[in-house]
Amino acid sequence: MTDDYLLRIGKLIRDARQHRGLTQAQLGEALATSQSAVNRIEQGKQNISLEMIARIGEALDSEIVSLGYAGPMHLRVTGATKLSGAIDVRTSKNACVALLCASLLTTGRTTLRQVARIEEVYRILDVLGSIGVKVRWLNDGRDLELTPPATLDLAAMDVAAARRTRSVLMFLGPLMHRTEHFTIPYAGGCELGTRTVLPHLTALRQFGLEVATTSGSYHATATPGVSPTRPIVLTERGDTVTENALLAAARHDGVSVIRNASPNYMVQDLCFFLEQLGVRIEGIGTTTLTVHGLPEISCDVDYAPAEDPVEAMSLLAAAVATSSELTIRRVPVEFLEIELATLEQMGLDYDRTPEYPAANGRTRLTDLTVRPSKLTAPTDKIHPMPFPGINIDNIPFFAVIAAAAHGTTLIHDWVYDNRAIYLTELTRLGADVKLLDPHRVLVQGPTRWRASELMCPPALRPAVVILLAMLAAEGVSVLRNVYVINRGYEDLAERLNSIGARIETFRDI
Ligand SMILES: CC(=O)N[C@H]1[C@@H](OP(=O)(O)OP(=O)(O)OC[C@H]2O[C@@H](n3ccc(=O)[nH]c3=O)[C@H](O)[C@@H]2O)O[C@H](CO)[C@@H](O)[C@@H]1O
Numbered sequence: 001m002t003d004d005y006l007l008r009i010g011k012l013i014r015d016a017r018q019h020r021g022l023t024q025a026q027l028g029e030a031l032a033t034s035q036s037a038v039n040r041i042e043q044g045k046q047n048i049s050l051e052m053i054a055r056i057g058e059a060l061d062s063e064i065v066s067l068g069y070a071g072p073m074h075l076r077v078t079g080a081t082k083l084s085g086a087i088d089v090r091t092s093k094n095a096c097v098a099l100l101c102a103s104l105l106t107t108g109r110t111t112l113r114q115v116a117r118i119e120e121v122y123r124i125l126d127v128l129g130s131i132g133v134k135v136r137w138l139n140d141g142r143d144l145e146l147t148p149p150a151t152l153d154l155a156a157m158d159v160a161a162a163r164r165t166r167s168v169l170m171f172l173g174p175l176m177h178r179t180e181h182f183t184i185p186y187a188g189g190c191e192l193g194t195r196t197v198l199p200h201l202t203a204l205r206q207f208g209l210e211v212a213t214t215s216g217s218y219h220a221t222a223t224p225g226v227s228p229t230r231p232i233v234l235t236e237r238g239d240t241v242t243e244n245a246l247l248a249a250a251r252h253d254g255v256s257v258i259r260n261a262s263p264n265y266m267v268q269d270l271c272f273f274l275e276q277l278g279v280r281i282e283g284i285g286t287t288t289l290t291v292h293g294l295p296e297i298s299c300d301v302d303y304a305p306a307e308d309p310v311e312a313m314s315l316l317a318a319a320v321a322t323s324s325e326l327t328i329r330r331v332p333v334e335f336l337e338i339e340l341a342t343l344e345q346m347g348l349d350y351d352r353t354p355e356y357p358a359a360n361g362r363t364r365l366t367d368l369t370v371r372p373s374k375l376t377a378p379t380d381k382i383h384p385m386p387f388p389g390i391n392i393d394n395i396p397f398f399a400v401i402a403a404a405a406h407g408t409t410l411i412h413d414w415v416y417d418n419r420a421i422y423l424t425e426l427t428r429l430g431a432d433v434k435l436l437d438p439h440r441v442l443v444q445g446p447t448r449w450r451a452s453e454l455m456c457p458p459a460l461r462p463a464v465v466i467l468l469a470m471l472a473a474e475g476v477s478v479l480r481n482v483y484v485i486n487r488g489y490e491d492l493a494e495r496l497n498s499i500g501a502r503i504e505t506f507r508d509i
């Protein structure tokens with residue numbers, strides 16, 4: 001009982017701290033205590049006096065004991081709603097987390113513009129803050145400044161935060177240039193089935209990094225001066241593995257060639273960032289990257305990551321599910337082209353403005369206006385491919401779109417062992433979704449959606465798909481425990497409300 005109480009107070013404090021945009025280290029400083037003490041308090045592992053609660057409340061400008069949102073966050077959705085107007089796509093989770101890890105490459109200051117305020121970013125910031133990086137939100141909390149310490153305190157790493165995200169794996173590439181021995185915990189994240197780390201370890205070994213995986217952690221040993229003797233051929237065209245190889249190559253004194261590289265959006269953002277650091281890269285946007293590394297990097301860097309194609313797809317699916325006319329602004333169209341071509345074949349009525357550049361000057365954006373359309377199921381199955389195919393993370397959105405279309409759609413998510421299974425939750429809202437095997441679902445539309453109360457599946461995209469179906473369902477639906485959605489979307493409920501949705505956020509007391 002006592003432990004539970006401490007845990008809930010800890011969560012309240014963590015939420016209030018994040019709301020203020022402070023790291024654990026910054027709160028520690030304000031309280032004249034250490035980051036690790038704040039970490040213990042937030043994890044409910046420290047007895048905490050009333051006086052301390054009052055001081056924390058003062059430091060966070062929040063009455064901790066009266067905040068009233070100790071428990072997990074839930075959503076109450078009143079449907080069916082029509083969406084209307086226009087909404088901007090925010091920067092991508094996947095580029096932002098890679099860039100946060102990449103900030104460890106320079107001893108200078110990193111400024112990232114318009115960073116998505118999402119749980120996944122907060123987790124990496126918790127980890128960076130815990131090892132001594134000074135984290136400051138600027139310009140009304142839109143931009144982020146990261147200043148590394150002279151020496152990273154890797155022993156103080158916030159292991160609990162690190163375990164909640166898979167992206168912490170991308171510490172391997174930068175940290176191997178800063179220290180010869182280090183440990184990071186096994187990567188976590190969504191429950192999508194087994195996700196391999198072997199391609200990461202194989203690629204990094206060629207730069208002299210050996211990793212032993214024991215007792216829930218990766219124990220890394222870097223041998224300086226080791227050079228790849230031939231092109232690094234990735235065994236999978238994965239996004240984070242390509243990024244890890246790039247991070248290792250960026251500070252490798254020499255030229256590295258990475259083959260079977262992912263040309264996907266987050267990899268491109270990372271390449272543009274590395275170029276700002278002075279690292280020359282040939283082949284950006286292709287499957288062969290040639291990286292001219294720099295042994296030392298000490299410059300300051302200022303970079304604006306691009307908009308999220310998966311958020312753009314989510315908003316597009318919201319318009320289709322609710323049969324609405326909606327303008328989605330700032331869509332990184334290069335990374336949504338196959339999706340749009342497929343939807344066009346299905347009968348989607350939409351148009352797009354001429355392209356314009358994102359703030360990074362490189363990514364091409366457009367504004368899409370989607371109109372209510374009579375969709376028919378595609379003749380061929382919907383399946384993902386590494387870029388340029390249908391984005392792996394966009395596959396679940398085709399389930400809610402297929403449920404609105406006339407006919408039967410086969411969706412084959414060959415990538416993740418568990419993800420397609422969660423799509424069957426849509427049946428609880430009235431959809432006809434049959435699981436053929438763990439990778440394939442058959443969706444029969446159109447659907448007469450009905451309201452229901454559901455627990456969020458532990459996977460980001462299927463969780464959002466369920467939320468979108470709730471927007472289309474007549475009556476009041478409840479979606480419980482939406483941390484997983486907040487992991488990848490900034491203020492999704494509030495932003496959907498700004499275009500006509502009716503979603504309330506509530507928490508258990
Ligand atoms: C932080 C981040 O950027 N996360 C993205 C990244 O994760 P990440 O790069 O970590 O993805 P994984 O390495 O887990 O790859 C996803 C799955 O695809 C399989 N696979 C991948 C490539 C390939 O050529 N063959 C193959 O079989 C892997 O074995 C795994 O089962 O890429 C995934 C796939 O696009 C996305 O869902 C994640 O949102």
Ligand SMILES: C=C(OP(=O)(O)O)C(=O)O
Pocket residue numbers: 120166167189190192393460461488
């Ligand atoms: C699977 C996803 O991401 P992650 O790699 O962060 O788990 C996702 O974004 O849908």
